[in-house]
Amino acid sequence: MNDDESWQLFLKKAFRGTGTTTRTLTTELKELGKKIVTKCEGLPLAIVVLGSLLSTKEKTKQSWEKVFASIGWHLDQGPNSCMRILALSFIQRREKERLEDIAEEYKHELIHRSLIQVAHRRLNGRVESCRMHDLLRDLAVKQAKDANFF
DSSP: OOHHHHHHHHHHHHTTTSSOOGGGOOHHHHHHHHHHHHHTTTOHHHHHHHHHHHHTSOSSHHHHHHHHHTHHHHHHTHHHHHHHHHOGGGOOOOTTOOHHHHHHHHHHHHHHTTSEEEEEEOTTSOEEEEEEOHHHHHHHHHHHHHTTOO
16 A cells, blocks of 8 residues: 555544544644554555554553554564454353353454454344454464464
8 A cells, every 4th residue: 555545544443433533633643643654564454453453542642652662562463462352262251241242242342453344234233244354364274273273
């Protein structure tokens, strides 16, 4: 992706579902955001993951600086944290919650973090099916083989 496309994708992900609009983006956050996008080297999946991560953080210079300072970790070690999130087979029952309800929460977290995308919804708005980015699927298959799942 070129710089402008990368920036627009980042803004879309970093400010989705928040009351904050890009019009209230401070000069400091814009500069940090541009640095973050540059570190992603035009890779859409990296931009989506970091933008989605920032969507859950406060829109402050300090909060964004922490993410910027740890970009290497998020990009290099990220798959390990992705695997932690994706480890749905290790769901443990919490108090009186049903396993199905816990799995539903995990699914929504994966969607919010842009690790999976909604493919189809039911008439009532609930998610019927999802799809996964091919790079993330390849990573999951490799991790499963390494763990002797198949």
